Amino acid sequence: MGFRPPTVSSPRGPVPTIFVVATIIWFIFAYSQQAFGARNLSSGSKPVSNLRTAQQPIGAAKVSVSVSAISDVARHFADWPPQAPYDNSFGETGSRLKLIRQWVELAESSAVNDADRDTIHAAVETVIGAQFPFLVRAENKTRPFAALRESFTQERGIVIPTGTKTFRHACHLVATLRRTLRTSLPIEVFYAGEKDLPASQRQTLAQLGQVDGGGGIEFIDVLRRFDDRTLKLATGGWAIKAFAALGSRFAEAVVLDADAVFVQPPDVLLAQRGYAETGALMFHDRLLWQGAFPARHNWWHSQVRQPSEALNRSLVWTQRYAEEADSGVVVLDKGRLGVLLGLLHVAWQNTKAVRDDVTYKLMYGDKESWWLGMELAGAPYSFEKYYAAVAGWPQGQAPDGGSAEAGKICSFVIAHLDEDDRLLWYNGGLPKNKMTLPATFEVPTHWMVNGTWHKGASKQDMSCMDGKQAVALTDAELGVLRSSMDVAQGVDKTWSLI
Numbered sequence: 001m002g003f004r005p006p007t008v009s010s011p012r013g014p015v016p017t018i019f020v021v022a023t024i025i026w027f028i029f030a031y032s033q034q035a036f037g038a039r040n041l042s043s044g045s046k047p048v049s050n051l052r053t054a055q056q057p058i059g060a061a062k063v064s065v066s067v068s069a070i071s072d073v074a075r076h077f078a079d080w081p082p083q084a085p086y087d088n089s090f091g092e093t094g095s096r097l098k099l100i101r102q103w104v105e106l107a108e109s110s111a112v113n114d115a116d117r118d119t120i121h122a123a124v125e126t127v128i129g130a131q132f133p134f135l136v137r138a139e140n141k142t143r144p145f146a147a148l149r150e151s152f153t154q155e156r157g158i159v160i161p162t163g164t165k166t167f168r169h170a171c172h173l174v175a176t177l178r179r180t181l182r183t184s185l186p187i188e189v190f191y192a193g194e195k196d197l198p199a200s201q202r203q204t205l206a207q208l209g210q211v212d213g214g215g216g217i218e219f220i221d222v223l224r225r226f227d228d229r230t231l232k233l234a235t236g237g238w239a240i241k242a243f244a245a246l247g248s249r250f251a252e253a254v255v256l257d258a259d260a261v262f263v264q265p266p267d268v269l270l271a272q273r274g275y276a277e278t279g280a281l282m283f284h285d286r287l288l289w290q291g292a293f294p295a296r297h298n299w300w301h302s303q304v305r306q307p308s309e310a311l312n313r314s315l316v317w318t319q320r321y322a323e324e325a326d327s328g329v330v331v332l333d334k335g336r337l338g339v340l341l342g343l344l345h346v347a348w349q350n351t352k353a354v355r356d357d358v359t360y361k362l363m364y365g366d367k368e369s370w371w372l373g374m375e376l377a378g379a380p381y382s383f384e385k386y387y388a389a390v391a392g393w394p395q396g397q398a399p400d401g402g403s404a405e406a407g408k409i410c411s412f413v414i415a416h417l418d419e420d421d422r423l424l425w426y427n428g429g430l431p432k433n434k435m436t437l438p439a440t441f442e443v444p445t446h447w448m449v450n451g452t453w454h455k456g457a458s459k460q461d462m463s464c465m466d467g468k469q470a471v472a473l474t475d476a477e478l479g480v481l482r483s484s485m486d487v488a489q490g491v492d493k494t495w496s497l498i
Helices: 017-042 067-079 090-107 114-131 144-150 164-179 199-208 237-247 266-271 273-278 294-303 315-319 337-349 352-362 369-376 475-495
Strands: 055-058 061-064 154-161 187-191 217-221 250-256 280-284 325-333 390-395 408-411 415-417 423-426 446-448 452-454 463-466
Touching (some): 067 114, 090 114, 090 294, 090 337, 114 144, 154 237, 164 187, 164 199, 187 199, 187 237, 199 217, 237 250, 237 325, 237 352, 250 266, 266 325, 266 423, 273 280, 294 352, 325 337, 325 369, 337 352, 337 369
Parallel strands (some): 154 187, 187 217
Antiparallel strands (some): 055 061, 250 325, 280 325, 390 408, 390 446, 408 463, 415 423
């Protein structure tokens, strides 16, 4: 399954057995020659001026680094892109992206001459175009990866994928970002075609997003940004998020779900130490349902053969809890090559064929694709310190008959802290329950982290956490949320959103 080198039963027709053997031997030789050579160069060995004939020492042996081998391996990758079924292609796609990173770093180093540099760049473009055809457009068909990197023309900003279904929450988010949190970061709103977000709704968001001195909102139709034939984003649901991140003009993209609620300005995300160190910041989901999804975990372990230090710290990975990530907020620095290649893996996971075959079957929507893409592509990434917290209201009597701070906190949302253990944001929107109580607003009074979750039986039921000390929101935090809810209710009334 997955990637299939030519075999006697190849889908391209019968292939002589001797050719199969020769192909495999050649591929292993060319792949290992190039990979070992590139690794040696990146580790600090003396640079060479002509890779076609240069010899680089590796221990007691010498390996010839051949630009022609890079071209040959690139052609092999291009001839054999991922094929259905895709469940065994995730790890291989990551391995190819790791190799592409070595090629790009080599081409951008002083170790190659101009002719070899052009050859390596051409090899990269060949593989990228074949592996990720959604990048290839008429105007960039020979250099899709270079064109993608050149498209990041703005330094940093907020990216909000939305459509008619989440329009009300997007209005609340944009209005509170500008009026309550006072962020002047520019905003891009991504949508999937005119039916997804009509002009009248874009006009409303544009008015809500105005800011003195610049910033504002830019609207980007993702169907025009990428070749949609392998994506089908108009009906892709969560899938648009990965392509909004990839297609954003911002080199540093703060990608937000429309129903994200901030207690601090989102600018704070860009100052988190984990983000500064790795270029990718993500947030945890709740620790729930330990051991309940063996097929998911077995598949993860089959694809991630050499887990990173970050993954080995994961309780989901090591103790088999159900879900790792809440992808309501993802922060990425696409100016870092590793992060960008990891994001390409994320995007590939969210293409139509792959999401239908694997991603949305074995996992819940796009949630796990973000860390998994970074992990498999060998890109650094960071998570918040704790698994998801709760922000809500005390329920029932405290176990010792004491104060609410020692009891159980319940709500319909999950919350996240910054690196200094302060409430940063929560998901689910400003209404108390966006599905069953869309017109009711109530400010959370407490939060709790690192306790035990008790999941509600349905969307209509609160989930609770107990077992740890609850923390009362500060006056400043309460003030931010009251202001945000006032703004949201004003938007609802002015624009007749409910």
